[in-house]
Amino acid sequence: KAGVTQTPRYLIKTRGQQVTLSCSPISGHRSVSWYQQTPGQGLQFLFEYFSETQRNKGNFPGRFSGRQFSNSRSEMNVSTLELGDSALYLCASSLGLAEYSYEQYFGPGTRLTVT
Amino acid sequence: TQLLEQSPQFLSIQEGENLTVYCNSSSVFSSLQWYRQEPGEGPVLLVTVVTGGEVKKLKRLTFQFGDARKDSSLHITAAQPGDTGLYLCAGYYNNAGNMLTFGGGTRLMVKP
Numbered sequence: 001k002a003g004v005t006q007t008p009r010y011l012i013k014t015r016g017q018q019v020t021l022s023c024s025p026i027s028g029h030r031s032v033s034w035y036q037q038t039p040g041q042g043l044q045f046l047f048e049y050f051s052e053t054q055r056n057k058g059n060f061p062g063r064f065s066g067r068q069f070s071n072s073r074s075e076m077n078v079s080t081l082e083l084g085d086s087a088l089y090l091c092a093s094s095l096g097l098a099e100y101s102y103e104q105y106f107g108p109g110t111r112l113t114v115t
Numbered sequence: 116t117q118l119l120e121q122s123p124q125f126l127s128i129q130e131g132e133n134l135t136v137y138c139n140s141s142s143v144f145s146s147l148q149w150y151r152q153e154p155g156e157g158p159v160l161l162v163t164v165v166t167g168g169e170v171k172k173l174k175r176l177t178f179q180f181g182d183a184r185k186d187s188s189l190h191i192t193a194a195q196p197g198d199t200g201l202y203l204c205a206g207y208y209n210n211a212g213n214m215l216t217f218g219g220g221t222r223l224m225v226k227p
Contacts, residue, residue, distance in 0.1 A: 004157070031213060033213070033214075033215070035215075035217075042217055042218075042219045042220060043158075043203065043205075043217035043220075044217075045214045045215060045216070048213050048214060050213070055213060056213055056214045058214065090157050090158070092157075092215075094213070096213065102146045102148070102163050102165065102207065103148070103160060103163055104148075104160070104215060105160060106150075106157030106158045106159070106160075107157050108155070108156050108157050109155075109156070109157050111155075
């Protein structure tokens with residue numbers, strides 16, 4: 001079974017621009033979560049989508065948004081990029097059902113550098 | 116805000132030594148997971164613990180969940196250079212839905 005895939009793997013953007021990252025979950029998984037990983041803050045939860053609806057949201061500004069499509073693929077968008085947005089953005093998928101929601105499987109991440 | 120404290124932050128040991136990594140919270144976890152992450156890659160799930168007092172073994176790795184479900188430990192026996200990496204604990208809290216809260220991580224280096 002193929003794992004979680006994320007595209008692109010690396011991205012360089014300029015401050016003020018916007019960016020869209022893509023995530024394809026494991027086949028059959030309906031929940032997709034996004035995390036930001038930085039050396040200073042570690043791994044922080046951004047949001048979770050389940051069946052095209054945002055189910056949980058972390059403590060990030062409105063510049064960070066996401067969506068999920070009917071095939072469970074998800075995108076996240078960051079508008080008006082700031083230098084502090086430079087990070088590894090990780091996507092994780094899970095079945096998303098209450099009794100099986102424990103295990104999340106991560107993709108390789110997208111390394112975003114804002115200059 | 117629920118905090119998950121992980122210790123130590125860094126650990127450098129010789130091949131063959133034993134080590135323990137700790138993960139502590141003031142709140143109760145509904146479940147807890149341990150991950151290992153290598154540079155440039157996403158975290159890889161090692162184990163999930165759900166029941167207080169639960170012990171799980173994965174080859175030379177032993178995971179324990181505290182009786183009160185507020186803490187966990189990872190013990191590695193006879194560490195090998197291939198164990199080198201970032202070890203992360205992450206927990207689900209009862210009132211936080213499907214949101215994983217991560218500890219700060221323990222960066223382990225095992226020297227040959």
